[in-house]
Each structure stands twice: as C-alpha cells, then as structure tokens.
Amino acid sequence: MRTFFNVEDIGDLNKALSEAKEVxxxxxxxxxxxxxxxxxxxxxxxxxxxxxxxxxxxxxxxMNVIVLDVNAGAWKLETERGVIMDGDKSEHxxxxxxxxxxxxxxxxxxxxxGLSDREYDYAETIVNQxxxxxxxxxxxxxxxxxxxxxxxxDLITIEEHxxxxxxxxxxxxxxxxxxxxxxVPNSFAQWMNAADVDFVITQPHGYELDPKFVGSARVExxxxxxxxxxxxxxxxxxSCPGVENASDYGKILSKDMSWTIDAEHMSWTNDGYxxxxxPVRRGLIVTDDVIESDHSLVIPEAANREISAEVVIKRILxxx
Ligand code: CP
Numbered sequence: 658m659r660t661f662f663n664v665e666d667i668g669d670l671n672k673a674l675s676e677a678k679e680v681x682x683x684x685x686x687x688x689x690x691x692x693x694x695x696x697x698x699x700x701x702x703x704x705x706x707x708x709x710x711x712x713x714x715x716x717x718x719x720m721n722v723i724v725l726d727v728n729a730g731a732w733k734l735e736t737e738r739g740v741i742m743d744g745d746k747s748e749h750x751x752x753x754x755x756x757x758x759x760x761x762x763x764x765x766x767x768x769x770x771g772l773s774d775r776e777y778d779y780a781e782t783i784v785n786q787x788x789x790x791x792x793x794x795x796x797x798x799x800x801x802x803x804x805x806x807x808x809x810x811d812l813i814t815i816e817e818h819x820x821x822x823x824x825x826x827x828x829x830x831x832x833x834x835x836x837x838x839x840x841v842p843n844s845f846a847q848w849m850n851a852a853d854v855d856f857v858i859t860q861p862h863g864y865e866l867d868p869k870f871v872g873s874a875r876v877e878x879x880x881x882x883x884x885x886x887x888x889x890x891x892x893x894x895x896s897c898p899g900v901e902n903a904s905d906y907g908k909i910l911s912k913d914m915s916w917t918i919d920a921e922h923m924s925w926t927n928d929g930y931x932x933x934x935x936p937v938r939r940g941l942i943v944t945d946d947v948i949e950s951d952h953s954l955v956i957p958e959a960a961n962r963e964i965s966a967e968v969v970i971k972r973i974l975x976x977x
Contacts (some may be wrong), residue, residue, distance in 0.1 A: 658972040660788055662781075662803055665744075665850045666845075669811070673968060677813045680971065681964045684717045690974040691720030697761035698724045698798065701768040701783070706935060706959050707798045707806065711765055714966035718974060723761065736783060738785035750786055758791035763973050770801035770838040772907030775899045778802060778838075779867070794973045799840050807934050808844035809965035812852055814958045815889055818930055819903040823853055824888035825927065829880060830860035831942040832912045833894035841934050842895045850874055853914050863910045865900045875907035880916055887926040889954075892918045892933050920943040923952065930954045 660666060665672045671736040680687070700708065708724065725731055734753055735746040742749065757764065766787050769788045770778040778801040787795045798806055815826065826849055828842055842858075843866060849856040852870040858866065859882075865871070877883040884890060899906025905945045917940070923929060931943065931953045939945055948955060 658969070658976050659794045661805060661969050661973070662784070663728060663805065664801065664808070664848050665790070666672070666805070667809065667969070667972075670851055670916060674808070674813065674816050676971075677809075677961075677964050677968050680967050684963070687971055688719035690716070690971060691715065691718035694719075694763070694974060694977070695721045695723060695761040696763045696765065696957055697757055698722065698765045699725050699757065699767070699787075700724070700798075701728065702799075703779065704767055704798070706962050709766060710959070710962035711966040711970075712804075713963050715970055717963070717967055720970070722933065725757070731873055732851065734936060736786075738955075739957055740881070750783070752792060754787055754790040758793045761793060762977060763970065764791055764793045764795045765798045766795060766800065767798040768800055770840065770907070772836055772838065772896060775906040781904065783948075794976070796969055796973065799836065803839055803844045803847070804840040804934070805844050805848070805963050806962060806969065807841055808848035809969070810958055810961035811845060811934070812848050813961045814932070814954055814966055815852075815854070817957070817961075818954060819888065822889070823855055826889045826891065827853040827856065827882040827883050827888055828856070828858045828874075828891045828893065829883065829916070829918070830864050830917050831892045831894050831918060832914055833909075833938060833941050834912070835908050836909050837894050838897035839866060839895045839898050842866055842893050845891060845893070846870045846872065857887075859881050861911045861913060863897055863901060863905065866895070866898050867900055881925055884922055884925045884929075887929045889930050889932055890918060890923065890926060892931070894942060914941075917941060917944065918947055920946055923950075928952070932958060935959055948972075962968055
C-alpha cells in the first residue's frame, strides 16, 4: 500500500478487520517490519488522539518516529504556486516536501480544510503534493476531506460491539459553536457504505454531504425517524459542505439544539451505543449523561485508533 486516503486503499474490509483483530491480540508481533525505518508525522493542525495513537502504532512496529508541527518550530510554509514570497512564509512546500522525504521512509500528514474555498479543499491540494513530491508512501492523519484512520477505528469498534450481523448505524449531525470540516463524516459515510451495515445519515436541510461520500446511504431529515431502532448513533458536527449552494461552503447554517444527543434521543434507539470521534463539546453534541453512560463507545473508539494505525502502517511497511 503506497497511499491511504479512501476505503478502497485498504482493500477487502473483512480481511482488514481480521488483520485488526490479529494486530490487537499481538500488537508487538511485527516489530521486525519497522526496524531501521522512520515514520515522519507532519501536523499542520492540532491533535491529541492521532498524534499519540499513530506514534504508538509505529513504535509497536519497531519504527523510529519524527513528529513535525509545521506551525511550531518549522519555517512557515507557502502552499500556493506563482506567488511572490515577500510575506512571512520563508519556505515553499515544493522544496520542503522532498526535503522531508529525505529523512524518512513513510509520511503521515494532518492538514485540515480551510473551509473558505470548496474547490481547493476537495482537490486535497496539500496532501496530493506530498504524494507527488515526497517520493514516500503517504497516509492521511485527517486531511481537508477525509479521516480514514478514524473511520477504520470506528468500524473496528462497531464490529467488536455489534449484537446482530447487520446493525443499523446512524450518522447524525449535531450542533456546534464553530465551523468544522466534513472529513470525519465523509470518511465515516464512505466506510459504512462499504461495510455490511444498514447505514442512515440524518442532518438538517443544507448539510448534505458530497454525493461521492453519501453513496448508497439512506438520508433522513427527521432525526427521530432516523434514530429509531439504531444500534449505533454516530454524532458529529460538520459545517455546510456547499453541495446545494456553493457559496454556503464552510458556514454554520444551524445551531438547533434539538439535534443534541441526550437520553431521550438514545431512548428511540435499539438500546444503541453512542459514538463520537472526539474531541467533543459536551452540551452541544451530547449531554454528560449519554457520553458517560455504559453505552458510550468514545474511549474504545479512541483506543482502536492505535489498531487502525498499526494495520495501515504495517501494510505500508510490507510494501516497501
Ligand atoms: N479524532 C481525532 O482525530 O482526534 P485528534 O484531533 O485529537 O487527533
């Protein structure tokens, strides 16, 4: 595997889930693969889980790890071509990327959406430059439009907790005070469409995700109807994807608190589990009692981030 951005990159999902189970049972069993190999983790944005879990996964595999926070300690990077660099950006990404590639064998990149230019964000300009110019395998640690390590960890968590062979999984929009990217819901939708689940997306009008991620999912605008009988409730905020109206891209169209997941919402489900990728804003996305309940999977999801990362890095190391 040379790149990891979309569900297709991991191949057969049942095989990937079996491998995740194997890795989880024996997470230090593949140490030889990473010997004398270096992972460079590049962060353009903040992170807690991705930073810790991916580093841990690479260390489990015997790798050396370098972490670079681009905005703290490196030269400020210009990302556009054709500009006169007379501002505060001292280095161009097109030199920085091949230089970074000199010092490592594998690269992980985190780079959020700017949420001002839909075309630029959905073209995945920054990570595609890493793929093109680094000369190294590149995997997403959340990009402008996808977060596959999270979606894979979520799928592992669903697999571990499902009570029937084809569970009902509902992705529900929830309110937030800041405009957030669509990367997590995009990837969650993409991975659920590929998995053997009954998948429903619910959101207020105007929050329709890009059709390439919605795929074959059922879209239900009535949140109560969507949640009825759900085995898993995956709550997430996202800003307007700009599908209906491109000029609304990245905007907050609603802060409707009736969409916050509370005990009443969970009572509509099939004794369902609550899921969220974290970090989560309590009182907006979910109430304290729901996230603290024994039906909350937020910590197991975070724990499985180590496993999803280990499977992905293992596959990349095997292909070197
Ligand atoms: N879920 C997730 O990616 O968390 P971080 O932003 O803390 O890495």
